[in-house]
Amino acid sequence: MAVPSITRSDQGLPAALADATRDETALRRFLHGLPGVDQVGAEQRAAGLATRSIKKASKLWAIDTAITMIDLTTLEGADTVGKVRSLCAKARRPDPERPDVPQVAAICVYPDLVPTAVDALRGTQINIASVATAFPSGRASLAVKVADTESAVEAGATEIDMVIDRGAFLSxxxxxxxxxxRAIKAACGETHLKVILETGELVTYDNVRRASWLALLAGGDFIKTSTGKVSPAATLPVTHVMLQAVRDWHTATGELRGVKPAGGIRNTKDAIRYLVAVHEVAGPQWLSPNLFRIGASSLLNDLLMQRRTQLEGHYSGPDYVTVD
Structure with a gap:
């Protein structure tokens, strides 16, 4: 393994972590030396935390917090300029009748639609995320992946969601x-990098832990579960494993890195379960869009309907929110 010249993530690391990136043998030794994941224990804890109930005042806070963490996403072959503009309008003003509803964290689109999002979101603090590196397969040459990233950054993306080559990892x-x-992180410059592990293809929780640490060692600012194109996508037990990784990374290095579950989180109940997991596994410091995101397309509508229910005392149907 030809390790690139030292970057931010090598400086000041404990000796054991710095040594892990020295060569292929050291990296393999480190990753396979990580503690194994107790599958039964992980799944039982995730199921137990998922039963936590939240009272009314806390539920409204949780709904608003979840809204601020959403990467509102459209990643379809049929995406158009008009669809992205409509999604950006929703990101800016999620509920047109309620200006107190917070804005989402980001819009996530393909690289060729980044300029449309840049124009539509001008003057806001909403981030523009773009998938890159031969999304969703990750099967392309490094030169193509770097060019894909550079194109999105030059167009105005403030965040890059890259996907790892799962075939290489599993081999x-x-x-x-x-x-x-490392190369994609270098191409990003100051743009934040989210590393998609595609956990549904990694088979085991041990692989999820190894891939999480690999991405953190290489400089990923976020680790992300899924492209949303593979089933299963985000799951609570997998997210627990990833939250443990960023928590332990912070303990070892003092650096804060984020987690983004994506795919399959469609309703308020699910979103709140993930917020409980963040609080209990990583800690309350991660309850911020700077450190936790939810990749979603349909979730926002349910959050808005449930928010109205909390405030008005009765259920509001989908006719009261804009259609994506």
Whole structure:
């Protein structure tokens, strides 16, 4: 493994972590030396936390917090300029009748639609995320992946969601995956990098833990569960494992890194379960869009309907919110 020159993530790391990036052998030794994940324990804890109830005042706070964490996403082959503009309008003003509803964290689109989002979101603090690196397969040359990233950044993307080569990871070519993340991070410059693990294809929780640490060692600002194109996408137990990784990274290094579950989170009840997991597994410091995001397309509508219910005392149907 040809490790690129030292970057931000190497400086000041504990010796054990710095040594892990020295070469392929050291990286493999480190990743396979991580504690194994107790599958039964992880799933039982996730199920237990999912039963937590939240009272009315806290539920309204949770709904608004979840809204601020949404990466409002459209990643379809049929996406158009008009659809992206409509989604950006919704991001700016989620509920047109209620200006107190917070804005979402970001819009997530394909690279060719970044200029449309930049124009539509001008003057706001909403981030513009773009998928890159041969999304969703991750099967392309490094040169193509870097060019894809640079194109999105030059167009105005403030966040890049890259996808790892799962074939390389599952074949044990950890150095290749590490080098690609490093190269994409370099291409991002100051743009934040989210590393998509596609956990549904990683098979085991141990692999999810290894991939999480690999992405963190390589400089990813966020680790993300899924492209949303593979089933299963985000799950609570997998998200628990990833939250443990960023918590332990912070304990070891003092650096804060984020987590983004994406795909399959469609209603308020699910969103609140993820917020409970963040609080209990990583800690309350992660209850911020700077450190936790939810990749979603349909979730926002349900959050808005449930918010109206909390404030008005009766259920508001989908006719009261804009259609994506």
């Amino acid at each position: 044990g070519r950890y150095g290749q995956v590490f080098d690609e993340i």
